[in-house]
Amino acid sequence: MGLNRENDRDRDDRNVRAGGAPARRDRAVRAAVVQGLLTEEQPVIALLDVDGIRASAAALRTAFAEVTAPDTAVLHAFAVKATPLVPVLRLLNDEGIGAEVASPGELALARAAGVPAEHTVLDSPAKTTAELREALALGIAVNADNPQELGRLDALVADAPGHRSPIGLRVNPQVGGGSIGALSTATATSKFGVALRDEGSRAWVVRACLARPWLTRLHTHTGSQGVPLELMARGVRAAYELAEEINAAVGRQQIDTLDLGGGLPVNFASDEETPTYATYARLLRDTVPGLFDGRYGLVTEFGRSLLAKHGTVLARVEYAKSAGGRPIAVTHAGAQLATRTVYDPASWPLRVAAYDAEGRPSTAQAVAQDVAGPACFAGDLLAENRTLPLLGQGDLVAALDTGAYYFSNHYAYNSLARPGIYGFAESPDGGDNVGDGVRFATVRTPQTVEEIVAESGGPHADALRADRESLPRDR
Numbered sequence: 197m198g199l200n201r202e203n204d205r206d207r208d209d210r211n212v213r214a215g216g217a218p219a220r221r222d223r224a225v226r227a228a229v230v231q232g233l234l235t236e237e238q239p240v241i242a243l244l245d246v247d248g249i250r251a252s253a254a255a256l257r258t259a260f261a262e263v264t265a266p267d268t269a270v271l272h273a274f275a276v277k278a279t280p281l282v283p284v285l286r287l288l289n290d291e292g293i294g295a296e297v298a299s300p301g302e303l304a305l306a307r308a309a310g311v312p313a314e315h316t317v318l319d320s321p322a323k324t325t326a327e328l329r330e331a332l333a334l335g336i337a338v339n340a341d342n343p344q345e346l347g348r349l350d351a352l353v354a355d356a357p358g359h360r361s362p363i364g365l366r367v368n369p370q371v372g373g374g375s376i377g378a379l380s381t382a383t384a385t386s387k388f389g390v391a392l393r394d395e396g397s398r399a400w401v402v403r404a405c406l407a408r409p410w411l412t413r414l415h416t417h418t419g420s421q422g423v424p425l426e427l428m429a430r431g432v433r434a435a436y437e438l439a440e441e442i443n444a445a446v447g448r449q450q451i452d453t454l455d456l457g458g459g460l461p462v463n464f465a466s467d468e469e470t471p472t473y474a475t476y477a478r479l480l481r482d483t484v485p486g487l488f489d490g491r492y493g494l495v496t497e498f499g500r501s502l503l504a505k506h507g508t509v510l511a512r513v514e515y516a517k518s519a520g521g522r523p524i525a526v527t528h529a530g531a532q533l534a535t536r537t538v539y540d541p542a543s544w545p546l547r548v549a550a551y552d553a554e555g556r557p558s559t560a561q562a563v564a565q566d567v568a569g570p571a572c573f574a575g576d577l578l579a580e581n582r583t584l585p586l587l588g589q590g591d592l593v594a595a596l597d598t599g600a601y602y603f604s605n606h607y608a609y610n611s612l613a614r615p616g617i618y619g620f621a622e623s624p625d626g627g628d629n630v631g632d633g634v635r636f637a638t639v640r641t642p643q644t645v646e647e648i649v650a651e652s653g654g655p656h657a658d659a660l661r662a663d664r665e666s667l668p669r670d671r
């Protein structure tokens with residue numbers, strides 16, 4: 197089943213009528229219950245708001261179109277790691293958004309979605325020679341991470357003189373980190389790129405470009421969630437100044453494109469979509485005006501900001517209990533879906549919404565309570581001591597803003613199954629009955645226990661038995 201496209205006017209009209217994303221989400225939750233998506237066999241599902249994703253893609257395109265000179269080549273490449281789902285990549289491709297991939301698996305997903313080679317960028321810090329060779333054969337853009345990788349590319353480029361891959365070098369401007377250390381990629385000692393402020397580094401980069409006429413891009417990504425926009429813009433300015441220096445040294449515009457990475461932070465505290473792409477694009481233009489005068493092409497690699505707001509995990513409360521005077525709702529959504537939140541709740545707080553068993557926003561009295569997941573460790577909590585309408589057995593909880601880096605990046609603790617993921621869109625004419633107006637399309641089928649067994653060595657059940665003469669490496 198698929199969801200028909202409609203034109204922008206229809207979509208915008210309906211969104212205004214319908215009260216925007218939060219109201220759409222409420223109607224989708226209700227419809228998911230009425231239409232039987234949430235069942236005894238499937239007590240947790242994930243939902244994706246198709247109109248919301250399209251709107252974010254349009255906002256991204258418009259924001260950069262407004263600050264770039266006419267005819268500037270701009271490629272927005274979605275960071276596949278954020279939501280590695282083929283139908284999502286295809287939807288974004290339809291919206292003119294390409295793919296930034298960082299592994300053979302992500303590249304395969306982008307190709308399965310039909311993302312063209314010229315809209316694909318390969319960025320991993322640990323590319324093998326075979327991966328680099330394949331990238332050149334396909335004609336996808338490659339950003340080398342370090343001098344050794346550039347050395348490998350020297351040999352591969354010499355062997356493939358007709359290749360069409362734009363090749364860049366990732367630089368670390370070392371402008372500092374944001375509030376989440378693990379996602380700050382422009383610190384003094386970050387593992388990514390060539391550390392520009394280290395002694396001799398900058399001069400080395402200039403020499404490396406002088407020696408390689410095919411090195412035409414610089415890439416920088418200052419970090420993800422938690423990095424202030426001003427810091428991101430400073431990282432971009434450092435890359436631009438380096439590009440200008442290289443081009444002056446070469447005597448022509450060898451560096452013709454800057455890849456600015458992703459990293460626009462997401463507001464996890466409310467439904468407001470802030471900061472916006474427009475704010476960031478204007479800040480970039482004001483901080484680095486020369487980058488927008490038409491001499492440079494641009495690549496962006498946003499992930500979280502395109503998808504986060506458009507995903508919802510919906511889970512049933514299996515049991516409601518209490519301990520030490522605190523109510524606890526034991527649900528089916530925990531560490532397997534919200535891994536970062538469960539292990540590092542201070543950095544990754546998630547909003548949780550309460551619905552009754554019919555999928556209507558709960559009207560129960562608000563009390564402080566824990567929302568627990570199904571995994572067998574005490575810290576498996578979606579929310580701790582959170583004031584929410586009191587949850588009872590059979591009620592539903594929704595983990596909001598989970599469209600990026602959450603349910604699509606499953607964590608297999610306790611062999612908990614990957615849930616089904618369903619895209620939703622509303623019919624312009626609504627529907628006669630409750631729940632009719634929302635149509636769902638399967639994005640990913642729920643994982644079965646048979647699949648879990650098969651992926652967990654099931655076919656090799658005898659492999660470790662003592663009576664086997666040797667350990668054959670059969671697959």
Ligand SMILES: Cc1ncc(COP(=O)(O)O)c(C=O)c1O
Pocket residue numbers: 275278296319417419420421457458459460497498499500501
């Ligand atoms: C090189 C690169 N580009 C883009 C992204 C996407 O960042 P975000 O999802 O914060 O936009 C990442 C995230 O890790 C990245 O490493």
